[in-house]
Amino acid sequence: MEPTPTARELRQTSNLMYGCFAATEVLGLVAVVLVVYWGAKELGGFAWDGTGLQFNWHPVLMVIAFGFLMGNSIVIYRVLYFMDKLVVKVTHTILHVASLILIILALYAVINNHNESNIANMYSLHSWIGITTCALFFFQFSLGFAAYAFPQFPQSIKENLMPIHRFLGTTVFIMSIVSMISGITEKMLFKNSDADPYSDLPSWAYVGNFLGCAIVLYAIGIGLLVSNPAFKRDEHIAYMRQQNLNSD
Numbered sequence: 001m002e003p004t005p006t007a008r009e010l011r012q013t014s015n016l017m018y019g020c021f022a023a024t025e026v027l028g029l030v031a032v033v034l035v036v037y038w039g040a041k042e043l044g045g046f047a048w049d050g051t052g053l054q055f056n057w058h059p060v061l062m063v064i065a066f067g068f069l070m071g072n073s074i075v076i077y078r079v080l081y082f083m084d085k086l087v088v089k090v091t092h093t094i095l096h097v098a099s100l101i102l103i104i105l106a107l108y109a110v111i112n113n114h115n116e117s118n119i120a121n122m123y124s125l126h127s128w129i130g131i132t133t134c135a136l137f138f139f140q141f142s143l144g145f146a147a148y149a150f151p152q153f154p155q156s157i158k159e160n161l162m163p164i165h166r167f168l169g170t171t172v173f174i175m176s177i178v179s180m181i182s183g184i185t186e187k188m189l190f191k192n193s194d195a196d197p198y199s200d201l202p203s204w205a206y207v208g209n210f211l212g213c214a215i216v217l218y219a220i221g222i223g224l225l226v227s228n229p230a231f232k233r234d235e236h237i238a239y240m241r242q243q244n245l246n247s248d
Ligand code: HEM
Pocket: 058, 059, 060, 062, 063, 066, 110, 111, 112, 114, 120, 121, 122, 123, 124, 125, 126, 127, 128, 129, 130, 131, 133, 134, 175, 176, 177, 179, 180, 181, 182, 183, 184, 185, 186, 187
């Protein structure tokens, strides 16, 4: 059996976890600000009228849904370990429901824009990876909801399903980062022209490149938080229980 961590070790682990979480949140917020700025100032602004301005909602909604909301949702079991598990579970679900709504809007924004402008659907590598990511998200959401939102679901199945839920959830998050990076690159290649070449690094290219960097760094932070066994909720809870027993 693993030895239980001492109070000092637990404090150090907690400080490390919250330091990593704070840096990750800053990067996530930077990504959200950059994608909004990119759409508003560099790509012409926003509208909901089937034009290219409607398309500009697509990256904004996707970065918020798959990046900011989903990333936070998958680390809250760890960073909110001191809270009641049911409260954390409800928050985990609410964040995913919010993501689900934004993803549907983001898909509508681009598909409707393509249809209105007579542009083919699902022809690019980005669209293939993107639609697979969305399909996996919907599957994971439905399975997660069916298995964990209802107490009647058999406990043994819940337990056996959890490693799959963890693996699939992390996979969807990684795939969404691949989708975002390929989407940003594709948009900049569309914007490239002889009059305004990408290779000259105009301001829209700087913002797009910085956006991609912020997303990748944010994803590394989420990856660190969700993969470090020392940050697991159970580790902290077991220790807190032991402390309480010792002080009785
Ligand atoms: C997880 C995030 C993302 C997902 C799941 C995703 C998914 C998709 C899908 C399924 C399409 C195809 C729509 C159609 O064929 O009508 C598409 C199109 C597009 N997306 Fe994304 N997207 C994501 C993020 C982004 C980002 C951040 C950008 C940056 C600008 C972007 C740029 C584009 C572009 C330019 C198109 C139109 C061309 C094409 O169909 O490939 N996407 N996206």
